[in-house]
Amino acid sequence: MQQTGTLLLIDDDEVFTRVLSRALSSRGFTVAVAHDAAGALTLTRREHPRYAVLDLKLGADNGLSLIPQLLAVAPQLRILLLTGYASIATAVEAIKRGAHDYLAKPVDADAIVRALRDDDGDAGEAVTAGAEHAPPLRRLEWEHIQRVLVESEGNISEAARRLGLHRRTLQRKLAKHPVRERSGP
Incomplete structure (x- = not known):
């Protein structure tokens, strides 16, 4: 080996x-x-x-x-x-x-x-810790947002408060498509 x-x-x-x-x-x-x-x-x-x-x-x-x-x-x-x-x-x-x-x-x-x-x-x-790691972290962020949104029963304002974000910022993040994992080269 x-x-x-x-x-x-x-x-x-x-x-x-x-x-x-x-x-x-x-x-x-x-x-x-x-x-x-x-x-x-x-x-x-x-x-x-x-x-x-x-x-x-x-x-x-x-x-x-x-x-x-x-x-x-x-x-x-x-x-x-x-x-x-x-x-x-x-x-x-x-x-x-x-x-x-x-x-x-x-x-x-x-x-x-x-x-x-x-x-x-x-x-x-x-x-370096730049773009190479962005997709997994973005995926983790997306999943966290979805989890908090479910806990807030779909209430955008409540979810934004729990996440420490402005309501409009959260809406922009939700408007994006789910993050996809990178596939191999």
Whole structure:
């Protein structure tokens, strides 16, 4: 099996990391595991990983605040943020801080590998958090708007209030067609 590089798995759940580490190892990754921010930074300096799979909640530590610290040590690091607490605000903040992608738990190893390898054709080129990630975030926003609209029983004004948007802004967003996922090249 072809080696695909070192992957740093950062999560405070030891059972989850053991299972995911085994699954990612079987897919060709050399996996290093950290259970907190300090351990993650130490391993990043020592192992020089190409990829990192980072949990949002790390006990007393916060995965979002760890993203820029990891990138300061390893600017080429491709970071995937995992969370059981998915929200549009968190997804946007993760991308702004330098994560390359964002997935909600539960997630399987194949979805993680796809997210890590997405747009990874040129290993020497740093991927920015711009247009490459816009479709998934727009899709997440669309789904969130639809969920809030249903909770508001179709009342545009109430949904806009809950979303923190002006009513007309919400109407413009709803007038657009649903966002489609990108298909492969």
